[in-house]
Amino acid sequence: MSNNTGLDFERPILELEKKIEELRSLSAGEIDFTAEIKSLQSKLDKARRKVFKSLTAWQKVQIARHPQRPYMLDYVGLIFEEFIELSGDRCYADDKALIGGFATLDGERVMILGHQKGRDTKENLMRNFGSAHPEGYRKALRLMRLAEKFSIPILTFVDTPGAYPGIGAEERGQAEAIAVNLREMMALRTPVIVTIIGEGGSGGALGIGIGDRVIMLENAYYSVISPEGCAAILWKDKARAADAAVALKLTSRDQLGLGLVDEIVPEPLGGAHRDPEAVAAALKERLITNLKELTLLPPEELLEKRYRKFRCMGVFEEGIEE
Template sequence: MRDYLEFEKPIREIEEKIEKLAATNSGKSSTQEEIRKLRGKLAQAEHELYSTLSPWQRTQLARHPQRPSTLDYINELCRGFLEFHGDRSFGDDRAIVGGFARFNDRTVMIIGHQKGKTLKERMQRNFGMPNPEGYRKALRLMKMAEKFGRPIITFIDTPGAYPGIGAEERGQAEAIAHNLIVMSRLTVPIISVVIGEGGSGGALALGVSDRVMMLEHSVYSVISPEGCAAILWDNPAKVPDAALSLKITAQDLLELGVIDEIIPEPLGGAHRDPKAITDRVAKALTNQLFQLTDLSTDQLLTQRDQKYRKMGAVNGLVALT
């Protein structure tokens, strides 16, 4: 069963008409002709809709419940995935998964947010919102990758770090900040892919990378559109305006120099054709790994440093020197 978003209602109506006619299986030429016309109408409607999506509509696609998750990509892209658990301090956070795996006959460390599919799994994984122990687990695995000289791949898909009292008591902000510092100086290549939501510091804690890529309909922002609308206007009706102002889409962030590459999605979003998006992600990761593994450690660190310093440039001047 396909879940339709509110703005996809015109697509749903046409597809339901096609399914109803196909179910009759009358074999009449008039029925087949009607189906053919409807499919042509559907193709046109899809092209018009998905080529003019607003930032808020892209945000809804990024949150689609059927969108491929970190574990989906790991299962399709890799073999021999060996998951590690725990931060060796407090416990294991199931909102973040990670471990060694074989990608293109190369051992890599893969770490990512995991929201879950069913309601029960989403609750177990805290809807992809990590606690401090999740970020400390990720950091432990990154240091392990550095120790063995293995590249790191991160998949980003979270509304943000969990803001609960317990998380704050256990040092949520410190855990995120520590990840940012350590990732900036790791001596192995790091590649991040925003596959859904990239929310605030909860996303950035896995995103200080040599290459940051985004799926076409993913989003990456310091705050959610809902949070921004609540703070600035105290008005839920302003959510679409907030999404537009925040510049959260892959297209906006590529233009601003925050990300390095956009991975095109199948028409209608990644969930419409998981095999196609997996193949595209695999190709993009392969290309980026090939470029980064040719660099010396000094070149890698220098380029990473320059990459993030350029993000502070205003009128040609670097704000942070």
């Protein structure tokens, strides 16, 4: 993965990696570079630890948005034995930014849903950069109801900068589509596991984000507004996004501490894109384990627990003020 699409803070590491690779290819010739490679390697290890062990909230946001970060379909290929994509909201269109269908996980039937971003400009136009329209949320609901009908558990994968803010989206009821999903997901009589794999952008994330378990990848973020949007409104300056990212407490550690997510799946040093297979394997194990626990619960208990989980979220004071 040593190409030049790295983030600013990744660059010294990528440069060292490139140098080592060059020396390795030269080593095939008559000169021996083993000693140089060894010293560079230890330099690299130090640099990696220094940069990646103390990532700021804003750097984590950048990793969550990394152009090489594994997207939903990458995990689908690595985690599930089969995926049959189903299309359309039966109302207006098929949204390629929010996809779903039947899949097989370790021999079991599941319904999977998630935001999908594009790798290049052409694909991003089709995927709308992972920003879904109302038809995406309505397709998601259609597929969730289909899963409920056949008692199939639902796994959602959240990775969106936010639901799309455009004219068509408003005309077709973006807010209504999300609101209905929130109401209906709370009542689905089948287990739902949500995984935030990259960007957890506000209502667009929550629109497929209500479940019995919420898992978050280590460098994913979850926020009520993008750091840039928050900075523009509260600081009146988009350039303060790094400050907003800190204030918004949007990292996986913060979410776990606030009780808003149940568990974190660790990522390799530097982010999921440095070893997608390892992250997928770890996530797969967590999905299987959680699903086994959830399928044991009778639907009534499942629904009561899901309601209680979200019912108690939020911190406020009550009584006589100090």
